[in-house]
Amino acid sequence: xxxxxxxxxxxxxxxxxxxxxxxxxxxxxxxxxxxxxxxxxxxxxxxxxxxxxxxxxxxxxxxxxxxxxxxxxxxxxxxxxxxxxxxxxxxxxxxxxxxxxxxxxxxxxxxxxxxxxxxxxxxxxxxxxxxxxxxxxxxxxxxxxxxxxxxxxxxxxxxxxxxxxxxxxxxxxxxxxxxxxxxxxxxxxxxxxxxxxxxxxxxxxxxxxxxxxxxxxxxxxxxxxxxxxxxxxxxxxxxxxxxxxxxxxxxxxxxxxxxxxxxxxxxxxxxxxxxxxxxxxxxxxxxxxxxxxxxxxxxxxxxxxxxxxxxxxxxxxxxxxxxxxxxxxxxxxxxxxxxxxxxxxxxxxxxxxxxxxxxxxxxxxxxxxxxxxxxxx
Numbered sequence: 001x002x003x004x005x006x007x008x009x010x011x012x013x014x015x016x017x018x019x020x021x022x023x024x025x026x027x028x029x030x031x032x033x034x035x036x037x038x039x040x041x042x043x044x045x046x047x048x049x050x051x052x053x054x055x056x057x058x059x060x061x062x063x064x065x066x067x068x069x070x071x072x073x074x075x076x077x078x079x080x081x082x083x084x085x086x087x088x089x090x091x092x093x094x095x096x097x098x099x100x101x102x103x104x105x106x107x108x109x110x111x112x113x114x115x116x117x118x119x120x121x122x123x124x125x126x127x128x129x130x131x132x133x134x135x136x137x138x139x140x141x142x143x144x145x146x147x148x149x150x151x152x153x154x155x156x157x158x159x160x161x162x163x164x165x166x167x168x169x170x171x172x173x174x175x176x177x178x179x180x181x182x183x184x185x186x187x188x189x190x191x192x193x194x195x196x197x198x199x200x201x202x203x204x205x206x207x208x209x210x211x212x213x214x215x216x217x218x219x220x221x222x223x224x225x226x227x228x229x230x231x232x233x234x235x236x237x238x239x240x241x242x243x244x245x246x247x248x249x250x251x252x253x254x255x256x257x258x259x260x261x262x263x264x265x266x267x268x269x270x271x272x273x274x275x276x277x278x279x280x281x282x283x284x285x286x287x288x289x290x291x292x293x294x295x296x297x298x299x300x301x302x303x304x305x306x307x308x309x310x311x312x313x314x315x316x317x318x319x320x321x322x323x324x325x326x327x328x329x330x331x332x333x334x335x336x337x338x339x340x341x342x343x344x345x346x347x348x349x350x351x352x353x354x355x356x357x358x359x360x361x362x363x364x365x366x367x368x369x370x371x372x373x374x375x376x377x
Contacts, residue, residue, distance in 0.1 A: 017288030121197030
């Protein structure tokens, strides 16, 4: 074929590419089992398929069946699931090391399975400070998030334990939950780390923008909580000091509900767990959405910029964002940077707020006394 004579046709596109945040977001759980289950990370398309796994179904020790059955019975999630198995041991120190190794192993999931778990839950060991630190490290690597149970006896105990944490990836939870264990046929304790991980995943899949919703004030399908906190709607109560320290608690108000959804980051801006998640997931969507433009020509860069603007406009349309501004940062994109093929875009944006306080004031006035005159006329 000649390129110098005749008709030559080329097909290109300078239009914006679609960028979106998926509502099906991978979940990872660290669970324990006896030696009949291989201690490794395992991938499943759903909790039901995890329970159908030959090794897991035959497990006779550990908490793996307990938590997988809870997730399937209560939420029936069909999402990508990573299960990192830690072997139980008669020696608590050995089992703890196994759990920490299983937490660390989750960081390898993207390279092994090609997916990045965004939510991480740890069964029964999440109140241990060393496990919590491993969880922080893994969550930081993956830009994921996790819930850790403080397993507190009172507010002072909870605040002391919370003060040992300082990460935008971690939401501290006051106490664990109680529910019927169909494996033991008895009421059992369930760590809040896994239960709230299931709740987060369930809300994610409730709508195409479920990922942007808070998990606070949501009914949890359990029979009780391990340690109750006094809650009085409209009055100061035992949950207020916990809220002040970014600790999630549970209230009994037309069902057992989650109360508060924050992180323990030192920066108040990133103590809003919902805000952290919105910007995290938007960042990952942008990476996937404009990756194709790397090492292409200038028209590809134009299309990438158009794609960013279209993406942010869609978030405004979905009421995830209030507004945005996308522009080339000229302070960073210097002539030298351009020569090196480096281009820096900035996206200014503000998420749509989620009301944490709604205050109603009753003002007693005399303005309607005339109604009495009219009725007695």
